[in-house]
Amino acid sequence: MSQPGVMDETVKSRAGLALNDDFLRKAVKFTTERLRNGKKAASEEHGNWEEWRERGRQIRLHTIAHLDYYLNEFVNNARANGVHIHFADTSAEAASIALDIAAHKQATSVVKSKSMVSEEVHLNHVLESAGIEAIETDLGEYIIQLAGEAPSHIVIPAIHKNRYQIAELLSKEAGEVLEPDTTVLAGFVRKKLREKFLEADIGLTGCNFAIAETGSMVLFENEGNARMVSTVPKTQITLMGMERIIPSWADLEVMATLLPRSATGQKLTMYMSGITGPRRSADADGPDEMHIIIVDNGRSLQLGDPEFQELLNCIRCGACLNACPVYRHIGGHAYGGTYSGPIGAVLTPALNGNIEEWNDIASASSLCGACYEACPVKIPLHDMLVYLRRRKVEDGHGNKLETMGMKGFAAVAANSKRFALAIRLGQIGQKAVVRNNGISLKLGPLKGWNTYRVAPSLAKKSFRQQWNSLDQELNQQQHTAMDTSVRERMQQIVRDRGEGGSKHGK
């Protein structure tokens, strides 16, 4: 199993590990399918899903286009609420700010609710190196923390583990054998974590949305652990990506409609907390001190990039992972970064601004568009994957063999005579290997293909070789007259088209 820092070199080799892990494949299939069906049912029941989806997209497009304005508004309002705001350009800077706060508070223990940004920052590792205990309190995060792994899904971090594997991990922690029963296992974790909540000096949260108009932050969760993290410890630190902003509470209504339905098929998560500053004198609970660390870490590189700016619209629902037929077979660790699935395949190279190191992830997609279809804010991830591939080629990092192949392709496709000749040469060349209209030979580029398939042979006569005789035959037959209504339809379409043309289809 891949672990942070211990990574196989390529997505291909990492995927190979996953493809040979039947437990992983079964567990990932089972849960992604449940989530995908849940989302489908919830969006159908909603009734106006496409309209809300478009509204969500517009809110995100508008916010990101004016991110400087809304970020400024958020920061001013949050400061007025008594929140300490910090800015981190890099993940290292974010970690060191969090560490400074912890040192200042002489903290020995931090409880964490789910935060993908903290994974991006490798915060647990940093805190633990400084002798500060960091405990994940989201059940899934807690499980993978015990396993020493990274999350393999944005929303369901331990999606790749079944309950028997989880029972084994938790039994080790409990020092007794726990039944692989979800009630027993969750019961053990609840009891264990209750102590940790009470002991902790600092509560660390992520942030689903930050509301500019009031300087508030909003958390969606199902387990109540984020509520504990943000109310029990004396100090709260929130890590947020700089793009988490939405302008207003009215916009949150749209996001609250889209996010839980897309993530888990829920109409709303069990808890949705809006937090506006630290505890005031009249409040029953809440931290005395509150810090928000706003993290860039490559996000601002996307601003002004017409091909990738929409990446910042992502609301981290994980719907694209659940819809992805590649993720379904290889799980999240194969992607090698903090974020997995289609969004990870684009986000990881984009945030790292280093497509050379990460570019192989973009190849692990059949470009089927299921991610785009599932996305509640319509991010065209399938197009972005192609843009990543193109930038790699333009930067001269294309695979040498592929580059030669593509030059050859262009030479053949440039001219129909050469194209026809290539087909003819193929027809002659294949004779030695064709059996019963198929080729089973596992050689060269056919090796991978024919491990799972029998390749078809080229037709004895291509369509273009048959065309003249087909055309002549039809010319000799009596011509069927076109139906008048059909003719009129066609003429109408041509008239409607006008110059420049109208698009049909999607």
Added chain:
Amino acid sequence: MMKVSLFITCLSDAIYPRVGEAMVRLLAAHGIRLEFPQVQTCCGQPSYNSGYWDETRVAAKTILEAFDDSDFVVCPSGSCTYMIHHYPELFVDEPEWLDKAKRLEAKAYEFTQFLVQVLGITDLGAHFPHKVTYHPSCHGSRLLGVKDEPLALLSNVKGLELVPLPHAEDCCGFGGTFAIKMSDISGAMVTEKVDHVKETQAEVLVGLDMACLMNIAGNLRHRNEPVRVMHLAELLYEGVQTR
């Protein structure tokens, strides 16, 4: 006189010419004589998807030239038809070609789109007494939006029993060079697709894109499964001949 042209695609040209023939004969029976511009080669999708856009422009220009004076262009692949929708972004810096690209985008239709949206025909009078399942290809259904057209055509075929394909909308794992570069992931995907085809106990798998069908048929044959794989144009043509 309307000029309606056939955009054959490389796979149907070189491997599955029977698909093009079925389209030509089916449409001729409705008074539409397809013409076939010989200068066309490939839509350029293999190089486009791999990130080689200069090479793509070379191939795309043969398609733009081939169909510049056509009124309608009909293609047996949703994926290759959708590729044409990418042409305008490829030629933003070449105004003359950009005009051609926009014109072609407006007049290019996938086969069932052409039958249903343009001609208004959903019943070809075909008879095909078999148990059939349908795989909606990703680019055609998701990106081009061809969802209802094939189902309307299939529902009017006499004797045909259409059985739903479980997880029909999942990609078959083809993805062009993906099937070569990431062959094990692609292999896992096509294996699962064929598992689902087998579950339906259909005699025939029908679709609208020979690339996906070549992939699925290849795995069926690899596993010695006797399911017949057909493009909808072939099925309809066979169905009108034997009625």
